[in-house]
Amino acid sequence: PVMGCSSINCNVVLTEAQGEFKSPCYPQKYPNAQTCKWTLQAPAGFIIQLSFLDFELEEAQDCMYDWVMVNTGNTESKFCGLTASGLTLNSTRNVMEISFVSDFTIQKKGFMVSFQHVAVALRNQKVKIPNVNGQVAEVANSVSIPALSELTICFEVERVGFNQKEWLFTYYDTNNNVALSFGYNQTDMQMVIDSVICPVESIISAANFTSSMKPFCVLWTSSNGRVAVYFNGNYLGKTCSPSSGHNVTAGGVFQLGGVQSFKGNMYNLRLWNRAMTLQELNTMTCDMVGNIIDWDNSQWTISSSLAQTDNTLSCICYPHCTHLTAAAPTSGLLSCWKVNLHPSSPGFLPGLYLNSPDQLPCACWRNHPHSMMLPPPCFTLGIICSGESAVLVFCYI
Numbered sequence: 001p002v003m004g005c006s007s008i009n010c011n012v013v014l015t016e017a018q019g020e021f022k023s024p025c026y027p028q029k030y031p032n033a034q035t036c037k038w039t040l041q042a043p044a045g046f047i048i049q050l051s052f053l054d055f056e057l058e059e060a061q062d063c064m065y066d067w068v069m070v071n072t073g074n075t076e077s078k079f080c081g082l083t084a085s086g087l088t089l090n091s092t093r094n095v096m097e098i099s100f101v102s103d104f105t106i107q108k109k110g111f112m113v114s115f116q117h118v119a120v121a122l123r124n125q126k127v128k129i130p131n132v133n134g135q136v137a138e139v140a141n142s143v144s145i146p147a148l149s150e151l152t153i154c155f156e157v158e159r160v161g162f163n164q165k166e167w168l169f170t171y172y173d174t175n176n177n178v179a180l181s182f183g184y185n186q187t188d189m190q191m192v193i194d195s196v197i198c199p200v201e202s203i204i205s206a207a208n209f210t211s212s213m214k215p216f217c218v219l220w221t222s223s224n225g226r227v228a229v230y231f232n233g234n235y236l237g238k239t240c241s242p243s244s245g246h247n248v249t250a251g252g253v254f255q256l257g258g259v260q261s262f263k264g265n266m267y268n269l270r271l272w273n274r275a276m277t278l279q280e281l282n283t284m285t286c287d288m289v290g291n292i293i294d295w296d297n298s299q300w301t302i303s304s305s306l307a308q309t310d311n312t313l314s315c316i317c318y319p320h321c322t323h324l325t326a327a328a329p330t331s332g333l334l335s336c337w338k339v340n341l342h343p344s345s346p347g348f349l350p351g352l353y354l355n356s357p358d359q360l361p362c363a364c365w366r367n368h369p370h371s372m373m374l375p376p377p378c379f380t381l382g383i384i385c386s387g388e389s390a391v392l393v394f395c396y397i
Contacts, residue, residue: 010024010037010100018114019114020115030102045094046094049088050088057102069101070098071097073092122307129263139300145271153169168182173249179193183258191227267314270289
């Protein structure tokens with residue numbers, strides 16, 4: 001090895017938005033008996049994208065001698081030989097760990113790695129419902145929640161365990177009283193409205209929440225005390241007379257979970273200030289925006305350890321999308337404009353913005369599977385299509 005390079009500290013925490021690191025002495029041979037660990041940390045709302053620009057370690061079965069281990073958040077991958085060269089990996093959270101170990105014989109030139117932080121839409125993340133342990137998953141203070149005389153709350157949820165009491169969400173009024181909550185209270189399912197307890201076990205049970213991520217909607221109307229649920233294409237309702245004439249008060253705090261929380265993950269929770277009709281529920285899309293609360297980064301305060309990317313989620317717009325809707329023009333073409341982002345824009349990554357307009361056939365993107373999830377090279381696009389709403393989509397990669 002080059003004299004002195006083996007003494008360089010390779011157990012470090014890197015918080016920069018982008019950068020590079022390499023094995024000790026690279027591109028010369030790495031030292032024997034080396035142990036290194038790089039911990040990459042990004043702010044909440046970002047993941048880390050790691051690329052191996054060059055990679056050569058001693059090759060062996062099961063990488064038993066020299067190896068690199070990458071912990072992406074929910075998986076660990078081990079590499080040796082030439083296997084990682086040119087590979088790109090994404091973390092599932094805002095932390096990624098890379099470990100390097102060499103034994104006492106056979107040295108190679110090692111590796112060089114680049115990394116960058118990538119903005120991730122909340123639409124691409126499920127959130128672990130927190131219990132009372134200092135972790136937070138609640139609607140941001142900037143969101144003004146009005147008084148509600150009717151409502152629809154839709155969300156997706158998956159179970160990972162069981163508790164005796166399981167609250168999926170709770171809205172506390174300004175006096176810290178329960179103004180709205182939904183969950184299982186040891187004996188039956190309940191919806192609490194302005195401190196009025198409405199048993200709903202006859203229309204939904206805790207057993208309906210399983211280990212598969214499934215959508216549910218909960219509805220309430222003050223004028224008749226009607227409580228309803230919608231799931232699996234079925235609408236089931238009952239009258240909770242004591243809740244008639246009540247309101248859910250304004251200005252409180254809406255959070256996932258409750259005094260004792262449901263043990264699982266929540267996704268795509270949205271709130272509307274009206275009780276939807278069956279027809280509306282049947283035709284609802286996953287990207288329909290909640291007019292009071294929406295599943296968007298700007299509307300939630302979530303502890304970074306609770307949020308996790310998952311490519312099986314129903315409404316992914318990867319890795320970050322913002323939709324703005326306007327009236328459609330009369331042109332028969334789809335105009336695909338590559339948008340110039342200013343370096344101060346949220347999610348801006350140097351070198352990835354484009355600026356020349358292209359004209360593409362109308363059918364090019366509008367039927368793409370994941371609701372405007374656009375593949376490279378169209379990193380940033382403004383889309384206008386005849387006879388439909390115009391949608392501006394920002395995708396940061």
